[in-house]
Amino acid sequence: MFDGIQRRLVSVWFPRLASDRVLRLCPIEGPFVLTLKQQNANRIYCLNDAALREGLHRGMSYADARAFCPELQSQEAAPEQDQRFLRVLVRWAERYCPWVGLEEDNGLVMDITGSSHLFGGEAALLADMRARLMRAGVSVQLGLADTRGAAWALARHGEGVAPSGAALSAIKTLPVAALRIDDKTSLSLQRLGLRTIGDLAGAARGPLTRRFGPSLLMRLDQALGDLGEEISPHAPPPHYAVRMTLPEPIGLIGDVTAGTERLLQQLCSKLKDQEMGARQLCLTLRRVDQGHQQVELRLARALRDAQRILPLFERGLSEIDAGFGIDQMRLEATQVEVVPVKQISHVADGSKDQVDDLISRLGTRIGLESILRFLPADSHIPERSFLLAAAAYSDPAPPWGMGQSRPICLFPAEAMAATGPHPPKRFRWRRMSLSTARVTGPERIAPEWWLEDENWRSGLRDYWQVDTHQGRRLWLFHTPQNPGWFVQGEFA
Template identity: 45%
Template sequence: MTNRRILSLWFPRLGAEQAMRLDPGLESVPFALVREEGNAQFLSSLSLAASEAGLYRGQPLRDAHAVCADLVTRPEAPHRIAAFLNTLHRWAGKFSPWVAPEAPEALVIDLTGCAHLFGGETALLAQVEQDCADLHLTVRAGIADTLGAAWALARYAGSGAASHRSGDAIDQEARATRARAGKRRHWERGGATPVHTGSRAAAARIAAPGTARSALGPLPVAALRLPPETVEALARLGLRRIGDLTGQPRATLARRFGTGLVLRLDQATGAAPEPISPATAPERFAVRMTLPDPIGLEEDVMAALSCMLPRLCQRLERAGRGARTLRLEAHRTDQSMEWRHVGLARPSAAEDRLRTLLAMKAAEIDAGFGIDMLRLEALVHEPLQLRDKIGHLEAGRAVAERLRAGGGIDDLIGRLGARLGMEAITRVHPAESHIPEKGATVLAAAWSDPAIFWPRRPRPRPLMLWRPEPLIGTGDSPALPRRIRWRGRDLALAWGEGPERIAPEWWLDDPDWRSGQRDYWRVQTDAGDRLWLYYAHGAAMSPGWFCHGAFA
């Protein structure tokens, strides 16, 4: 028998309780998260108040509102639940370094050789429950020799095997056993009701070494992590407890229900191995410097950064990563902390680039009564492509190539982003649309590459576009007028070229294109204006002439 000890932690209300941490007002009302499957909505995670109201996981949302009219719901956010589970993964590292997440709401911990550090498994289980209670989390735990047994105890310890038919759940006794009913159920005839203490409840979720088979016997077959259809098929045959399966011929079970049932049974009892693969800790790139005396001058902060930056850049280079977002933390002597974020247009591990951007943020830090510790961390980092190092003879050519490749633009974007914000620096990219105002899209310059080429249009496009402006005195005729009144000026048309017919996108309802098809004309006025006019033939709106842009 193996000497491994596995702890399974199940958080049955993880999604709802994570949402309630963000909005404490949800704690006083029945609350549930909703998941969309096809065209239907189902409850995916419930608060304690929602469960007490008679709701259950997987219930259709319309049925839940019929049962509980006060139910408050929010859409499920799996990425937030996964991030919160990752946080709990770091917390569980205090009990053992061998921790593996079990999506979407469970953790598996290998406690082999670690339980005695907490006073034994019972004391460790009490510590887990106390920590989760402090975090306002609901947890159910199980400890056994195998992962399957610990998983079963965490979810089904203390629950009996229910039947798939209501008639089978009736408590019936044979006539020969009624004489002993008084001895077995003396509390039903006025005796004292047995009291289950917390220690006994905890003991029911801990299977002593070598007792996994006996601990699993009274649990339902669903505790073997079987598909629902297999559980239902076993229940129809009267095999509702795991103990009912251990006495059956294995060949018969495998032939009728497949080898998956036998494998799960062997894994739970320890006859088949089931390894645990701990999740690797996320790679973090951070350095810090504790100062012997508090500092408050900008020159002192930059001197400290000059000592910290080389270490951070060396770690990034060894890992082949480049910093995309840096976080500079200044811890003051009054136990307060101030931080600044620095963003780069391209990931980089170059010390000179990072120092220039950090110098712009260091001037904004308020030293207060003095700074006694600085910390620098690469919050967002990306892989870097390998580059060849060159000597001094090729330095000039390398600088010219780097400028042509956009390195100087990246530095400019980084410096402007440090002052204005990376989101404020944008560039225009071509878009696949024949609609003039949709022929280009605006992207953040830090997270996009320059456009290599622009697609050729059938006709020239104006340099400036604006919302269509109606022309006065042109009438409703599609023929190009000789005179127009635009922006308070009476202009005569010297020449015109067109028309170019553009139809709206029939699969989209664009309010600006409800006027129907447009005939565009390139015209030049006697005042020298080169305008882009069009005639709207009229659909949901009246026809007429409009000015849409101007050429260079």
């Protein structure tokens, strides 16, 4: 009790949270399960009512489930998406009370002390919650009591309401597993004849403590309210936004830039405290005529340095129309990333920061996705030895450790007139007559047999570097299995 008011807690249990999340977006008729690989086997992670009626259960092998139910439909589980959905439900539950916390991986705990009268009482509040969740396609079981342990037990083993000060009478008929104890302890208690919470509460405490340790009676005392239990609400995620209201409207670019700099300093200070960096920023300018203008900035790297970010706003600020003046400015980091603190070194190289700033500047004009870089790929086939990636969303690769040199210009293989296994002394290519000056090679490359590639159906290739008297440095290859000569690249 606090301030003369008895605390009232609601335990909200979503028995089919994962499957409900999927079926809300894509309804499926009939048995449906989500599977997850556990202990080197694909097992049922969550299932709907139709699958339960077929005799399936959690932890069951998916192969056995298909044998029992041939029409079973399935999908791979995504626990991280389930947790995001649960955090969305936390925000939804705050409409009933300001104190909402997470309970395990599929439940919530709510402190409705002093707020139930706003919804017509406890029964009306629970009925409203159940109706709204059922309409949204989310299965739920609710328990209400003075303690968290009793509310948890009622939600998962009976779904009911314990009157104030009567926790024991409300949960005494429930099984001992409702005390949040492990399965081994629960089975041992049942073998001793202690099958319900009432049986356990009436048993001698000394022998129970000697046999099961203090944790069993601690859970019992917490459920009955004889022992306090520390609980904390779910902390909302930090909001990275700052705002400034101006006493007089402004319209000059210099004034707007100065205001933006001040907002950036405040925002970067907040980001630094959380070890985060902004990847995307949105500056909203409100005019005196209630109109709004926005300047968006996407960065090649997550930053929290106001002096580096401010010049990148220059182009966007130069295009704003202040109208009769701007009286409010708001800056928000709409996308953030973790940027841990780094050790400062006297040999730090700022060239990488300059490249990132250049990519950000170019990205404001042509889009960050249009700026690409080459990265090495794990393949010895020339055409597959590299890949293209957006420079803003990839890190530069270390120097390519290739044992053999490669031409700077690579193109599809072009046939040339020549015979024999060695490069000819004279040959024609692209209507040019060339004569060989120096030859290096061969380098034999075998096709990747596990991939289908029409260009490599001729089999092995022997590559040669050929320097010509005319100044061309070409990359030629010969196909021994299907004799022929081709040019595929040119060195600088």
